[in-house]
Amino acid sequence: MSVDRRKLIIEAASKSFSLFGYKATTMEQVAKLANVGKGTIYTFFTNKEELFEEILQELIKHVQRIAQETILARDSFHDNMHRFLYTVLEFRREHDLMIRMTNEITEMGTPAAKEGIRKVESAVLALLSMKIKEAIERGDLRPCDPERTAFAMFRMYLAFVLEWEVTHPPLEKEEIANLFDLYFVEGLAAR
Amino acid sequence: MSVDRRKLIIEAASKSFSLFGYKATTMEQVAKLANVGKGTIYTFFTNKEELFEEILQELIKHVQRIAQETILARDSFHDNMHRFLYTVLEFRREHDLMIRMTNEITEMGTPAAKEGIRKVESAVLALLSMKIKEAIERGDLRPCDPERTAFAMFRMYLAFVLEWEVTHPPLEKEEIANLFDLYFVEGLAAR
DNA sequence: TAGCTGACCGTTTTAACCATTTGGTCACAA
DNA sequence: TTGTGACCAAATGGTTAAAACGGTCAGCTA
Incomplete structure (x- = not known):
C-alpha cells in the first residue's frame, strides 16, 4: 500500500466542509485537495452524503x-x-x-x-x-x-x-x- | 361618519397577515378586502410596517x-x-x-x-x-x-x-x- | 373643500432563459 | 486490480425583460 487514499479523502473533505460548508463543497474540489481522481472517492463512499456522514x-x-x-x-x-x-x-x-x-x-x-x-x-x-x-x-x-x-x-x-x-x-x-x-x-x- | 375606515383596514390587514403572512400581504389586497382605496390606508398608517406594528x-x-x-x-x-x-x-x-x-x-x-x-x-x-x-x-x-x-x-x-x-x-x-x-x-x- | 381614490412612478421581485457546474458513472489506462 | 478523468443528465447561477410592489398625488365626489 502506497498511501491511504481513504484517509486523504476524508482529510480533504473535512477541511473543505469546515471551510466552505456542505453545499459549497464539490466532489471535484475534494478530489483535487486529496490528489485523487474524482472516481476514486466513489470507490470508498457511495455518495457525497455518506462522505459527510463519515466525517x-x-x-x-x-x-x-x-x-x-x-x-x-x-x-x-x-x-x-x-x-x-x-x-x-x-x-x-x-x-x-x-x-x-x-x-x-x-x-x-x-x-x-x-x-x-x-x-x-x-x-x-x-x-x-x-x-x-x-x-x-x-x-x-x-x-x-x-x-x-x-x-x-x-x-x-x-x-x-x-x-x-x-x-x-x-x-x-x-x-x-x-x-x-x-x-x-x-x-x-x-x- | 359613515364607516370607521381605520377599523376596516385593520381588520382586513389582520386577516390577510394571518392568512398569507407579512410578505405575501399586499397593500392593494388589504385595500380591496377593506373596500377602500389604496391611498386611504396611507392616511392612517405611514407605511406597511406601521400597519403591521399596530396589529x-x-x-x-x-x-x-x-x-x-x-x-x-x-x-x-x-x-x-x-x-x-x-x-x-x-x-x-x-x-x-x-x-x-x-x-x-x-x-x-x-x-x-x-x-x-x-x-x-x-x-x-x-x-x-x-x-x-x-x-x-x-x-x-x-x-x-x-x-x-x-x-x-x-x-x-x-x-x-x-x-x-x-x-x-x-x-x-x-x-x-x-x-x-x-x-x-x-x-x-x-x- | 375635506375625505377619498385609483392611475401612476421608481424600485423590487418574479420568471424564463441559457451557460455553467454539479454529483455520479464507466470505459479504459496504469 | 486499482485508479482515473472524460462524459452525462440534472441542478445551479447569472441575466434580463416583464410583472408586481409600496408609496404618491392630482383630481373626483359627496
Missing part, C-alpha cells in the same frame, strides 16, 4: 471523548455537569465544522447541516442522559427521567449561552454555572 | 390580558406559573397570526415576522418577570434575578412544548407541569 461520526466521537474527560469522580455532580455542558458548548462554539454547519442552517436551510447538528446534539444528549442516570443511582440526584432531564439541562444551557446574548450582555461562565445550580439543582422554592 | 400591538395586548387572567391569588406559585406559561404557549400555538409568523420565519427569513415574534415574547417575558418579582417579595420564591429566571422558565417551557415533540412523543400538559415543578421549583438535589 460527522468522527466529529461526534471527538466531542464525546472531550465531554467524557470533563467528568471527574472526585468532583460534585453540579461541578461535573456544568463542566460537561460548558465543554460541549465551547466545542460547538469553536469547532470549525460546527460553526460552519450552524451558519449554513441560518443562512441557507441546508438539510444536511441541520441533520448534522441534530445528530451531534443527539449523541451528546445520550451521553448526558447516561451520566444523569448514574447520578441518580449513586444518590446524587432525585429519581427522574434521565432523558427528559438531559434535554431540559441542555436546552437551558443552550438558551443561556447562545440566545441570552442576542438581547442582553453575555453571561460569564461563572454566572451560568450559578444559574444552573440555582434553577436546576437547588430549586427556587423558598425553604 | 402586533393589539396581539400583544391580547396575549397579555389572557395571561394576566390565569394568575389567581388563591393558587400556589407553581400552579399559577404553569397555567401562565401554558396559556401563553397555547396562544402561540393556536393564534393564526402567531402560527403564520412562525412559519414565515422558518420558510423564508422575513425580518418583520422575526421581529414580531420577538416583540410578543419580550412582552410576555416582561410580564412573567414582574410576576416572579412579586413572588420573591411575597416570599414564595428565593431571591433571584427575575429577568433571568423568567427567561429560563420560558425557554424551558418552549423547549418542552415545541421542541421535545420533534424527536419524541409529545408530553401531556400534566407531565410538563410536573417536570417544571421538579426542575425549577423543587430542584434535583437529593435531600
Whole structure:
C-alpha cells in the first residue's frame, strides 16, 4: 500500500466542509485537495452524503471523548455537569465544522447541516442522559427521567449561552454555572 | 361618519397577515378586502410596517390580558406559573397570526415576522418577570434575578412544548407541569 | 373643500432563459 | 486490480425583460 487514499479523502473533505460548508463543497474540489481522481472517492463512499456522514461520526466521537474527560469522580455532580455542558458548548462554539454547519442552517436551510447538528446534539444528549442516570443511582440526584432531564439541562444551557446574548450582555461562565445550580439543582422554592 | 375606515383596514390587514403572512400581504389586497382605496390606508398608517406594528400591538395586548387572567391569588406559585406559561404557549400555538409568523420565519427569513415574534415574547417575558418579582417579595420564591429566571422558565417551557415533540412523543400538559415543578421549583438535589 | 381614490412612478421581485457546474458513472489506462 | 478523468443528465447561477410592489398625488365626489 502506497498511501491511504481513504484517509486523504476524508482529510480533504473535512477541511473543505469546515471551510466552505456542505453545499459549497464539490466532489471535484475534494478530489483535487486529496490528489485523487474524482472516481476514486466513489470507490470508498457511495455518495457525497455518506462522505459527510463519515466525517460527522468522527466529529461526534471527538466531542464525546472531550465531554467524557470533563467528568471527574472526585468532583460534585453540579461541578461535573456544568463542566460537561460548558465543554460541549465551547466545542460547538469553536469547532470549525460546527460553526460552519450552524451558519449554513441560518443562512441557507441546508438539510444536511441541520441533520448534522441534530445528530451531534443527539449523541451528546445520550451521553448526558447516561451520566444523569448514574447520578441518580449513586444518590446524587432525585429519581427522574434521565432523558427528559438531559434535554431540559441542555436546552437551558443552550438558551443561556447562545440566545441570552442576542438581547442582553453575555453571561460569564461563572454566572451560568450559578444559574444552573440555582434553577436546576437547588430549586427556587423558598425553604 | 359613515364607516370607521381605520377599523376596516385593520381588520382586513389582520386577516390577510394571518392568512398569507407579512410578505405575501399586499397593500392593494388589504385595500380591496377593506373596500377602500389604496391611498386611504396611507392616511392612517405611514407605511406597511406601521400597519403591521399596530396589529402586533393589539396581539400583544391580547396575549397579555389572557395571561394576566390565569394568575389567581388563591393558587400556589407553581400552579399559577404553569397555567401562565401554558396559556401563553397555547396562544402561540393556536393564534393564526402567531402560527403564520412562525412559519414565515422558518420558510423564508422575513425580518418583520422575526421581529414580531420577538416583540410578543419580550412582552410576555416582561410580564412573567414582574410576576416572579412579586413572588420573591411575597416570599414564595428565593431571591433571584427575575429577568433571568423568567427567561429560563420560558425557554424551558418552549423547549418542552415545541421542541421535545420533534424527536419524541409529545408530553401531556400534566407531565410538563410536573417536570417544571421538579426542575425549577423543587430542584434535583437529593435531600 | 375635506375625505377619498385609483392611475401612476421608481424600485423590487418574479420568471424564463441559457451557460455553467454539479454529483455520479464507466470505459479504459496504469 | 486499482485508479482515473472524460462524459452525462440534472441542478445551479447569472441575466434580463416583464410583472408586481409600496408609496404618491392630482383630481373626483359627496
